[in-house]
Amino acid sequence: MNDKYILLVEDDPNDELLTLHALQENRIRNNVVVTRDGAAALDYLFSTGPNEGKPLPDLPQFVLLDLKLPKIDGIEVLQALRKHSRTRLLPVIIFTSSKQEKDMINGYRLGANSYVRKPVDFTEFAKAVKELNLYWMVLNEKAPGQA
């Protein structure tokens, strides 16, 4: 299936569109899989729920995870990912509006690889997405054994 791809977990369609625009604008034609809540993200990665019976997908290069999500929020998604051996080392970048201390501490404590606040300024926003993509998609070497 698709080689390198990003899993975007984002419930706000505007933010989704802006993120995709930012990625396109930087001329990096990556595959992006979008899930719109925490439950959908986990169902996708573990072939559960509606994906029951499907073969397990290859793991993404990294997960761009919003925190404020319907059903299962970002922190819970992170916890679930860190609990499974399959996703224990999967890079997760928290990408959220919040700069709340509590969120940041929780995020890092639960094993987030990075915490990036979504800038309101779209120029800044696009720059952040580009840099994240460059770092995690291109420069970063995945842990051995990660699909």
Added chain:
Amino acid sequence: MASEDPFTTPDFRLLFESSPALYLVLDPDHTIIAVTDAYAQATMTRRDGILGRNLFEVFPDNPVDPHATGTRNLRESLDRAVTGRGSDTMAVQKYDIRKPEPEGGGFEERYWSPVNTAIFGKDGNLAFIIHRVEDVTEFVRIKRQGTEQGQILEELRARAGRMELEVFQRAQEIQEANRNLVAANADLARSQEAAEAATRKAESAAQEFEAFSYSVSHDLRAPLRTIDGFSMLLMEKFAPALEPAARDYLVKVRAGTGRMAALIDDLLELARVSHSPLALDSVDLSRMAGDISSRLGESHPERRAVFRIEPGVEAKGDPRFLRVLLENLLGNSFKFTSRKPEAIIEFGQVREERKPVYFVKDNGVGFDSRFVDKLFGTFQRLHTEAEFEGTGIGLATARRIVHRHGGCIRAESELGNGAVFRFTLENE
């Protein structure tokens, strides 16, 4: 030699003088005519020294005892014995006797129990007076000691009584204290409950605030990002179709969203420094100021700015809050020196009344000191947005932080001649 025959004619003078009792024999004029050895010894006199002399001349009153009544009492007793033609027993008399010069002179305290007996001759006239005394000094002393001991005993009893009373009172006091303690404990329990309730209330308020600021932080920013993002996309994707005015409007829309985002952040910060509990620690302010300065410098690499930071300035406070405080003050100085060819921004401390006063000083545009009162107000600005951008919340936040640390902050400036902000953190 009848007189030498002890069986027929005993030597009465020898017998008398050798008697173990204390006797004086006086003639009717109180002249001493005979004395026993025992008497002489007891009165520290010598027979040849007193015989033929008047009794009262030999035994005068003790001149240093103002209460001495010995001679008067004795004279009265002698008279009574004569008048009564018999014996007169006197009450115990204090009758001090003169000590001989070789023994140091003066008088020695003595108590006597005297009996005076008038002896009449066959003609019925007064012939002699026998003055017999017993030295009861020792007895009196013992008695007095007894009295004293009695007094001491009495004193002890009284004291014991007083102590008993005191012990009783103490017991009462202790009981009272215990009652008060019980009441105080009840009060304490109540105030603990009240404190716990207040804590719970504060916690729930803090949680509410947390939830509120979380929601503000997430939800108010998302639409702004949408506005800004799509304005930007409009400008980029449809640039050829946009008239210059339309493009200008979009720039203004984006400026507005940027300002709104800054306001949200600053208001959240102000709310946070107002509501979050303080976690005191020792803080290296110099190092903190150094970090902030580097970051400010990096944010505008085109500017020439010199930061002079006094090393080793430490304070006690909440490090997160003190960082926000210094960020605001140094950021302010950095902003208001932006038009200087070379900005000079200083941080340090001075001592006023032995308390540290920290300062941030710059050579920027300063402010009109007539409006210094407005400087620390929320949304109060002394410069227009066109002159210097800002939300008008930074110094309100700075002041809140200083107040929460129990200190005060003041600003001084002359328009055009820089500004200095001084603050204390009184909890130190």
